Amino acid sequence: MKTAVGTAKQRTLTLLFSEFTEITKARLAVSVVFSALAGYLLGADQISLVSLSLLAFGGYCMVGASNAYNQVIERDLDALMKRTRNRPIPSGRMSVNSAMTLAITLTVLGVFSLYLLNPKTSMFGAISIFLYTSVYTPLKTKTPLAVFVGAFPGAIPFMLGWVAATNEFGIEPGTLFMIQFFWQFPHFWALGWMLDDDYKKGGFKMLPTGKKDSGTALQIIMYTIWMLVISVIPVFGITGKLQLSIPAAVIVFLMGLVMLRFAFALYIKRDNATARKLMLASVSYISLMQIVYVVDKFI
Incomplete structure (x- = not known):
């Protein structure tokens, strides 16, 4: 009986982790964190493992939050496209409220983690979320210039690492x-x-x-x-x-x-x-x- 309960819990955790990686677009988020860490190493005179950890965690949270907000906003459009119709929200595996709760939680954690590095880093991270969700995402159905706008938050991570290391822009x-x-x-x-x-x-x-x-x-x-x-x-x-x-x-x-x-x-x-x-x-x-x-x- 205990074995069955343990197996069920393990499957539940596995499913939750799978949904989390999908809603935050884990592969994309990891590549963004990689860029930020590279920028940090380029800017740092002395490498701090604590700072690297805060940057990696905060960076993932910020990207994950942006992607979650994006999927909430575009849930109806995602349902129309083959490559996105099986995402957690349009497929019904995750509710809009759950996705929003996750996005807000990741935003708070990300802003706070980056603030512990320095306020400039936190500010640029917050700007990235705002531009991605409030400007780039709505523009995608209106004009090809959306890619130009989206290039701004997309270019922040490499720069963010340097600012995290030096507190200078x-x-x-x-x-x-x-x-x-x-x-x-x-x-x-x-x-x-x-x-x-x-x-x-x-x-x-x-x-x-x-x-x-x-x-x-x-x-x-x-x-x-x-x-x-x-x-x-x-x-x-x-x-x-x-x-x-x-x-x-x-x-x-x-x-x-x-x-x-x-x-x-x-x-x-x-x-x-x-x-x-x-x-x-x-x-x-x-x-x-x-x-x-x-x-x-x-x-």
Whole structure:
């Protein structure tokens, strides 16, 4: 009897954990936390495990809260799309009240955790939630400019880590912000290209021209070039304490060229398979670039 009760509790906990990871988009949240930790390591003179833990916990809470609010707001639209109809709310596995309670709890925990680091970090985290849920999310069904607006909260994490470590905002975190800001466009437009038919079912306008055409592909190329240029700017010694050695800059540049190659390929082929390759290349680029930056600082 005890074994059966224990098994039932274990299954319940497993289901709750599964719903939690879905409503907070755990994989996305972890990648955002990774960016924030990379920014922290770049800015810190001395590494504090307590600070790293607060940043990781607070960062996850903030991203998780944003995603939960987003799924509450878009629950009816999510039900129309194949890729989202099985999310916790549209599938009926989680109530709107439960999702809102979770989102509010994560917001409070996230703001408080980041405040323990310093008020600036908490402020930028709160701004990120506000922009994502109150501006970006409603705009997705109204204008392709939503991606531009969404790029602001999306670019905050890399910068946030530096601010968490230094309690300062200047050219260094500004540069980190700009790298991830311009990266957002080829990444999300490649994703939007792949999922365009599904997005249209929900009324989302994600591509800059509204179509999978040469205009969209050309803009992807342009933003990829801007991303690549800004990613190597620290090698010229004009970004304050944020430095990049020549070998590291060459590595970052070559990785960017790989991503640019897929962008040009999309312009030529204009198919979903190539868009998927670009999307995967963009995910690899942002993570590897951050690793190169951090490793370069410490060697």
